[in-house]
Amino acid sequence: MVVLKREEMLSLAEDTVGSALKGGADEAEAFAYQGLTNNVVIERGQIARSSRIIDRGVGIRAITNKAVGFSYTNVLESKEAIEETVRKALSAAKASKPDGDWHSLASRKPSVPVEKTYDRSIVELHSEDLVKVASVMLDAAEKTDKRVFPIEGGAGASYLSTAIANSNGVAGFDHGTIIECSLATVGQQRDEVTPVCFEFNAERSYNIDPEWVGKEAARLAASALKARKMETKSTNVIFTQFAFQGLLYFTLVNAVKADYVQRNQSVFKGKMGEKVASEIVTIYDDGLFSGGLRTWKFDGEGVPQQKTLIIEQGVLRNFIYDNYAAKKEGKESTGNATRAGYLSTPNVEATNFHFMPGNKSPEELVSEVDEGLLVYYLQGAHSSNPASGEFSVVANPAWKIENGEIAYATKGAMLAGNIFQALKNISALADNERKIGQLVAPWVLVENVKVIGK
Numbered sequence: 190m191v192v193l194k195r196e197e198m199l200s201l202a203e204d205t206v207g208s209a210l211k212g213g214a215d216e217a218e219a220f221a222y223q224g225l226t227n228n229v230v231i232e233r234g235q236i237a238r239s240s241r242i243i244d245r246g247v248g249i250r251a252i253t254n255k256a257v258g259f260s261y262t263n264v265l266e267s268k269e270a271i272e273e274t275v276r277k278a279l280s281a282a283k284a285s286k287p288d289g290d291w292h293s294l295a296s297r298k299p300s301v302p303v304e305k306t307y308d309r310s311i312v313e314l315h316s317e318d319l320v321k322v323a324s325v326m327l328d329a330a331e332k333t334d335k336r337v338f339p340i341e342g343g344a345g346a347s348y349l350s351t352a353i354a355n356s357n358g359v360a361g362f363d364h365g366t367i368i369e370c371s372l373a374t375v376g377q378q379r380d381e382v383t384p385v386c387f388e389f390n391a392e393r394s395y396n397i398d399p400e401w402v403g404k405e406a407a408r409l410a411a412s413a414l415k416a417r418k419m420e421t422k423s424t425n426v427i428f429t430q431f432a433f434q435g436l437l438y439f440t441l442v443n444a445v446k447a448d449y450v451q452r453n454q455s456v457f458k459g460k461m462g463e464k465v466a467s468e469i470v471t472i473y474d475d476g477l478f479s480g481g482l483r484t485w486k487f488d489g490e491g492v493p494q495q496k497t498l499i500i501e502q503g504v505l506r507n508f509i510y511d512n513y514a515a516k517k518e519g520k521e522s523t524g525n526a527t528r529a530g531y532l533s534t535p536n537v538e539a540t541n542f543h544f545m546p547g548n549k550s551p552e553e554l555v556s557e558v559d560e561g562l563l564v565y566y567l568q569g570a571h572s573s574n575p576a577s578g579e580f581s582v583v584a585n586p587a588w589k590i591e592n593g594e595i596a597y598a599t600k601g602a603m604l605a606g607n608i609f610q611a612l613k614n615i616s617a618l619a620d621n622e623r624k625i626g627q628l629v630a631p632w633v634l635v636e637n638v639k640v641i642g643k
Contacts, residue, residue: 193223193245193265195362198352201247201265206354208275209251214282216252216294218355220489221245222531226347229319231372234339236323239316247271248531251278255291258282261531292516297358300493305480308394311366312348319344322399326372329403334376334411340385342372342406344399351485359491367482368392370399376410383413383598384585387431387566391624393480409565413586416600419642425561425616426604426638427554427590434628435570436580437542440608442627443575445474445499445507446525446537447514454576456609460505466612468503469547475629476524476540483627489528489535497523499542503613511537544630547618551632554619556593562602562640563588563595578608584640603641611635 193201202219209217223245230237246263258281264270322344330339350364371389375382386409390397428436449455457465476494478484487493490512498506510518511526514537527538555563564587573580582604589596619632 202354214251218250221247221352228345231342246531249278253282255287256285295490295512300486306365325399326403329400330407333407337407344370353491363486372406374406374410386410413598416598430625432564434625439573447508447510466503467615471545472500473543478541481541483540489526492522494524546622546631561590
């Protein structure tokens with residue numbers, strides 16, 4: 190399949206908008222998407238298969254009488270198919286009730302340059318190159334500890350491009366790359382089998398380290414052997430980025446979305462300017478973060494992404510908005526409209542949720558804990574209550590800290606509490622920030638977390 194270039198993508202979007210306006214739309218928007226991905230899959234410790242996925246299409250929003258209709262197609266070679274999709278969007282709008290909160294589509298604004306989001310060497314990778322990446326991970330894991338067995342993982346490289354146009358003059362194109370590798374392992378010794386341990390590396394430029402991923406996935410699994418049960422008590426907990434991301438995604442991130450606030454589903458409603466976290470906590474939503482996994486020139490509505498201060502030294506400063514939520518309050522979008530490619534309409538979502546790091550090394554952070562837990566993974570974070578922030582999760586595996594040193598692995602420990610209280614109990618931050626999905630953060634030390642043993 191031929192890759193659509195910048196001019197072709199923009200022309201597709203602009204022509205589709207023109208077709209909708211001719212069909213009777215008051216306003217129209219077209220979002221064109223193209224994704225090309227090569228994957229190599231590891232199963233049961235072996236490279237099992239490779240695949241190449243090509244996905245492209247256009248999503249259309251048509252507005253008539255303040256009613257929004259949406260339709261999409263992945264048949265771009267046919268002008269008739271696109272025109273039929275336009276008609277479906279118009280028909281859906283005419284069949285829908287007017288939205289009294291609808292004001293207009295986004296207006297045109299100049300975009301800001303972004304850094305380290307495109308690497309041509311990733312585009313030029315072949316499946317054989319990804320097989321080598323996967324092989325390096327497997328070899329590193331197997332050489333690290335003979336008690337460890339890789340079970341699944343893989344390597345992938347993607348090229349993504351988007352173009353958006355609307356009837357308010359928005360017209361933009363952006364493209365980027367991403368490469369990632371991951372490995373899940375278990376440790377086994379006699380009759381004991383550890384929980385799954387996982388490590389990965391994802392970057393926008395070709396600078397991943399598959400050897401480190403393999404070694405670290407194996408080291409974690411080996412260190413999870415000889416796990417002991419833990420007593421029930423409140424203690425200090427160091428959350429790694431994996432664990433912290435799980436908690437924040439379903440609680441804090443939702444709480445700062447303007448649409449959640451407007452629907453009375455956020456505990457932060459009415460708390461702007463108030464202290465909501467420890468004074469050492471500063472958080473940005475940074476859509477321009479250099480090399481960020483969610484960094485793009487513009488969001489899903491063509492609004493330039495930006496850096497928005499969310500919490501400053503513990504004080505709530507801003508929420509994040511898409512165009513619709515912003516105009517309900519007479520404000521400007523913060524560039525936080527996200528789409529599932531061309532398949533959906535936009536919704537409010539964080540970009541790079543940047544939890545600013547401290548100045549302690551991970552070793553220093555551990556050394557300051559007389560007694561506590563180091564938690565790498567959480568099970569059940571998705572069941573956290575987004576409105577209240579209450580969570581009850583399994584830390585499996587986790588490691589007991591005694592006298593400033595990691596003593597042994599634990600098993601079956603549950604953590605219970607409230608994320609918004611936990612934010613106020615953060616007492617130290619490490620300097621080892623990394624990117625996990627939309628979170629950019631270091632290790633975080635939280636005091637007085639309830640641990641329920643078995």
